[in-house]
Amino acid sequence: MLTNTSFAPVQTMIESTNPATGDPLGRVTVTTPEAITTAMHNARLAQPAWERRGLRQRLALMHNLQNAMYRNLDRIIDCVVAEQGKPRFEAFSEFWPSIELIAYYRRNAPHILASRREFINLSPHRRHSIEYRAHGVVLVIAPWNFPLVLSMSPIVAALIGGNTVLYKPSEYATQTGEVITRVIHEAGIPRDVFQVIQGYGDVGAALVSAHPDKICFTGSVATGRKVAATAGELLIPLTLELGGKDAAIVLEDADLDRAARGLAWAGMFNAGQACLSIERIYAMRSIAEPLVEKMAQVVRESMHLGAGADPQTTVGAITNEAQIKIIESQVQEAVAQGARVVTGGQRLQNGHNGHSGRGRFYTPTILTQVTPEMRVVKDETFGPVIVVVPVDSAEEALRQANDTRYGLTGSVWTRDRARGLALARQMRVGNAGVNDHIVSASMPHLPWGGVGDSGYGRTRGMEGLREMMTTQALSVDRLTLPNELFWYPYSARKMTLMRRIMQLLYGETLIDRLRAVLP
Numbered sequence: 050m051l052t053n054t055s056f057a058p059v060q061t062m063i064e065s066t067n068p069a070t071g072d073p074l075g076r077v078t079v080t081t082p083e084a085i086t087t088a089m090h091n092a093r094l095a096q097p098a099w100e101r102r103g104l105r106q107r108l109a110l111m112h113n114l115q116n117a118m119y120r121n122l123d124r125i126i127d128c129v130v131a132e133q134g135k136p137r138f139e140a141f142s143e144f145w146p147s148i149e150l151i152a153y154y155r156r157n158a159p160h161i162l163a164s165r166r167e168f169i170n171l172s173p174h175r176r177h178s179i180e181y182r183a184h185g186v187v188l189v190i191a192p193w194n195f196p197l198v199l200s201m202s203p204i205v206a207a208l209i210g211g212n213t214v215l216y217k218p219s220e221y222a223t224q225t226g227e228v229i230t231r232v233i234h235e236a237g238i239p240r241d242v243f244q245v246i247q248g249y250g251d252v253g254a255a256l257v258s259a260h261p262d263k264i265c266f267t268g269s270v271a272t273g274r275k276v277a278a279t280a281g282e283l284l285i286p287l288t289l290e291l292g293g294k295d296a297a298i299v300l301e302d303a304d305l306d307r308a309a310r311g312l313a314w315a316g317m318f319n320a321g322q323a324c325l326s327i328e329r330i331y332a333m334r335s336i337a338e339p340l341v342e343k344m345a346q347v348v349r350e351s352m353h354l355g356a357g358a359d360p361q362t363t364v365g366a367i368t369n370e371a372q373i374k375i376i377e378s379q380v381q382e383a384v385a386q387g388a389r390v391v392t393g394g395q396r397l398q399n400g401h402n403g404h405s406g407r408g409r410f411y412t413p414t415i416l417t418q419v420t421p422e423m424r425v426v427k428d429e430t431f432g433p434v435i436v437v438v439p440v441d442s443a444e445e446a447l448r449q450a451n452d453t454r455y456g457l458t459g460s461v462w463t464r465d466r467a468r469g470l471a472l473a474r475q476m477r478v479g480n481a482g483v484n485d486h487i488v489s490a491s492m493p494h495l496p497w498g499g500v501g502d503s504g505y506g507r508t509r510g511m512e513g514l515r516e517m518m519t520t521q522a523l524s525v526d527r528l529t530l531p532n533e534l535f536w537y538p539y540s541a542r543k544m545t546l547m548r549r550i551m552q553l554l555y556g557e558t559l560i561d562r563l564r565a566v567l568p
Contacts, residue, residue, distance in 0.1 A: 063247060065224045069134035069356035069366040071407030077223045079248045082255055088244045089259045092186045092213040095241035100183045100211030104162060107209055108155050114205075114236035115151045118144075121232050128228045129197055130357035132221075134366030134408070135319055137357055140197075147201040150493035154514060158209050161511045162518065170554060174528040181518040183211035184286065185262030190253050190276070192267045193368055194322040194431075196222035200229055202497070202508045203265040203288070203517070208238065210517040215261065217246045217253055219268075221369050254279075261285065263517065268292075270502050288506030288516055290498055292324040292429050293457030296450035297486060298472060299332040299340060300443060300463040307484075308462045309343035312435070315460075315486040317352060317413045320365050321433035322372065324503075325458040325480075325490055328430055330437045331446035337439035344435070345392045345415055354397060354410045364433060367409040376411050376432035379425040383416060383436075386423055391415040393433070421452070429455065443472060451477045457499035460486040479503065 065074040080088070099107075118125065122144065129140040154161075164180045187207040191200040196218060207214050218226025230245040246256060250272065257264060257279045265288040266276045273291040280287040297315070299308055316327040332340050355362035367373040373396060380394055393414030398407065413433040419426050426436055440446045450459060459476035461469040461483050469483035479499040480490040489495070496512035498504060507513050534543065549565045556562035 060249065063220050063223050063249075065132055065221075067131050067134060067356070067366075067408075068368050069408040069410075074131055075224050075227075077227060077247045080246045080252055085246060085252070085255050085259060088215055088246060089186065089256075089261070091241040092215055092244060095239060096183065096185055096211075096213040099213055099239070099242050102211075104158060104209070104211075107211065108158060110237050111151050111155050111205065111209060114233060114238065115148060115155070117232045117236040118148050118151070121228070121235075125197065125225075125228055125232070128225050132224050133193070133196065133357070133368055135357045136362045136365050137360070138363075139319055139365070140357065143195055143198045146491050146493050147198045150198075150202060150509065151205055153493050154205060154209055157511070158514060161514050162210070172524075174530065175524050175526050178523045180521050180523060181210070181515065182521050184517065184519055185212060187212040187214050187263045187265065187517060188256050188261035189214055189216045190256070190264070190266045190268065191216070191218050191222070191226075193219035193221035194319060194324070196225040197229070198491075199267050199290075200226070202493070202513065204229075204233075204243070206508065206514045206517045207263075207265070208243065209514065212263070212517060213242045213244075215244055215246055215256060217248065217256055220247075220249050223247055257285075258283075264288070265506075265508065265517075266290070273504060288498070288508060289504030290324065290457075290506075290508070291502060291504040292431070293326075293455040293478075293499060293503050294328050294427070294429050294453050295325055295455070295458045295478070295486070296329040296331060296453070296476075297327045297460045297462060298443065298446040298450055298476075299330060299336065300461065300465070300468070301333040301335050302464045303336065303340075303462040304464060305336060305340055305343055309340060309347055311485065312340075312462070313344045313347040313351075313413075316435040317348070317364055317433045318487060320367055320411070321376075321413075322368060322431050323487070324429075324431075325487055326431075327435060327460070327486055329426065329450070330435060331440045331449050332437060333443075333446075334439040334441055337437060341391055341415060341417060341437050344437075348392050348413045348415065352413045354412065356408070364410075364413055367411055367432060370409065372431055373409050373411055376430055376434060379423075379428065379430050380414060380416070380434060383419060383423045383425040386420070387418055388416045388423065388425070388436075389418040391417055391437075421449070427453070443468075447472055447475055451475075454502040455499065456501040457503040458482075458486065458490050460484075477501070479507075 062076050064076045126140045130137050162181045164178050167177045189203045233243050263286050267290040270291045273289050352364045354364050357365045393412035395412045397410040416436045419436045456477045458480045459478040461472045463469040473481035482489050493509050496507040496510040498507040552565035
């Protein structure tokens, strides 16, 4: 079971600060163990009535939620920018897929969750169907790096499916969690149907141990293993998204100008604090050096560190101190082991316009002359750091790209789309692209998730909605027989009949099958 010993000390309040300026943003009260018990009890009581409302009524409330999000667009964006320190444009980039997810499910949920008929030749006199039912209470534990879209994806799917939701935002995204909660309640979704739980890791552990009916966790591998261990003991179905060490393969025929812009952006977007960020590039040796030069030029000309509210900012702050220490240590260790810093490699206390000197920033960094044993090549960095490795063949690039315990996203950059797709299909990842890395992978229409240490299960898309459901097989008689074929009593006559049926259905030749119906 999860215990408090692995997490932060128990505290009664969480104060949120702006990572770009150090300014305080607000405080929330940590949810007590007694309140967690009450919240779970209320969620269980509310769930049957919420499911009985039916899909049509729940989708009508999702329409309200879509409208409420649009009305509160600036309020939501302002909160994400302040609490995460990301540029306002990037906060918009997170908002758009979140509201589109609602629109997508409103259009497609009736089809995705529709009952489907199955004809079964072993019992043709019965009508068989497969239907979808809610799990019950779904626990959503969300991360801090994309606190809006990575919260809304499982929340919306769970609510549409007729589940009630307990939602724990990260302790580094408490204010965003509060805004999400207010907007959901403004849309008319009952308070017992959707409840927010605030706290540190010990609160998350208590929620998992409270035995929800389904868990959707996004976070680190280490914490994910603990969640999975407890869920395994309690036999709770689980969706895990645990990060990545994502790679891009650049072939010799790639458009280097376009690739340099796309690769640099995909590595530095959200200051690299994205599980789908490019952290490793395997480039054909003939074009590796010019590619690095072009990427460095993109960094110098287009990347300006600063507070997210500043319109000049293109790379925001590092959200918490623990993360910037990981970035620093990986880069410093790599340099000590022989890596070359092409650009960046420094921690700053303020962005391009000074501020107060209390912010956390790390300069966009490109490293070359790295080796596979370096932590910056093996371990997730989660910062604005890209390593570029020259390779001699596409096969070598693919082998090195797949030489990781992670498997979230990957991409291939080439003018030959057919060749790119062939390589992309061989990348052991949940989402692979050609000539794009992040944008297509972020679309709410597509399933999201990884393999290996990147987790299992899916959110978004058809698969993400169905993952919030259990399947129920139903069977009803069309024709009531006095005695079924497989019931007692057994007899030689029944055995002969069964053999003839099998011969008719599975005989090796047409003549063999026809003989089954002949006297």
